């Protein structure tokens with residue numbers, strides 16, 4: 001049995017990207033400084049940046065427990081990039097002194113958190129070992145971003161992505177399929193077109209790896225979007241509308257750099273149809289898969305298996 005003092009502190013519920021499933025999770029912040037209508041990340045948590053001494057103590061415990069097995073660290077919580085740069089640098093550097101095989105540290109970041117840091121600060125973070133940031137784009141449509149209270153616009157997303165890439169930090173961004181709701185084909189087309197345009201515009205000139213993923217909207221209890229649904233003001237899209245929207249997005253992907261290495265995924269537990277590929281090289285293949293899903297609805301993930 002572990003001594004109580006030897007437990008790494010976590011403030012539940014814990015959310016981390018699927019690709020950080022085997023990472024050491026370290027609670028650097030709690031909650032989030034934003035309050036997007038669809039998100040449960042900050043519903044039960046008051047935002048705070050934890051005392052660096054406590055974070056280092058957790059890293060010390062992890063060193064004793066996992067030592068050289070730690071290859072990746074993910075600093076929780078919803079937007080840990082908002083942490084003052086000195087503190088983020090301090091804990092990141094400290095982690096590298098403890099774990100000889102540490103390859104990268106990562107955080108969730110709202111685009112506004114990235115924009116608040118200078119190029120120099122981002123570069124220092126990258127050099128210290130903060131190698132990946134998971135950014136929630138959700139949409140490229142300014143109308144939709146405003147509708148869900150994202151507190152950011154398409155141009156902010158473009159500037160933040162370019163700034164992040166310039167510093168060397170890998171961008172992993174998510175968009176939400178079905179965010180505009182059902183029975184709203186105009187909004188769906190706008191969401192798809194503006195999101196494709198956003199992704200086209202951030203495509204770098206080189207062949208570095210970057211990630212774009214589509215999740216499918218879930219409506220968790222307690223969120224603003226859930227309240228709207230209960231009042232009949234928000235209708236969820238059906239699986240057909242979801243795939244159609246993704247197809248409209250994919251049709252409008254057109255990178256100026258044909259050697260781009262954009263890893264595209266729509267294989268999260270919330271998605272109806274698992275899709276993976278490299279953009280824009282695999283665009284036609286992905287569209288064929290979507291066409292198959294649109295005509296064979298029996299292969300789609302059943303509603304009760306979907307989750308966040």
Ligand SMILES: C[S@@+](CC[C@H](N)C(=O)[O-])C[C@H]1O[C@@H](n2cnc3c(N)ncnc32)[C@H](O)[C@@H]1O
Pocket residue numbers: 015032038039040041078079108109110111134135136137138174175176215216217218219220270308
């Ligand atoms: C925990 S958030 C952190 C992202 C970061 N705070 C930001 O906003 O840029 C991770 C991502 O999960 C996705 N997400 C959150 N709630 C969701 C929901 N109800 N349905 C589908 N995706 C959701 C969004 O894409 C969100 O950006």
Ligand code: SF4
Pocket residue numbers: 032033034035036039040041042078079110136
């Ligand atoms: S989506 Fe990101 S910014 Fe918005 S509330 Fe959730 S964690 Fe915070």
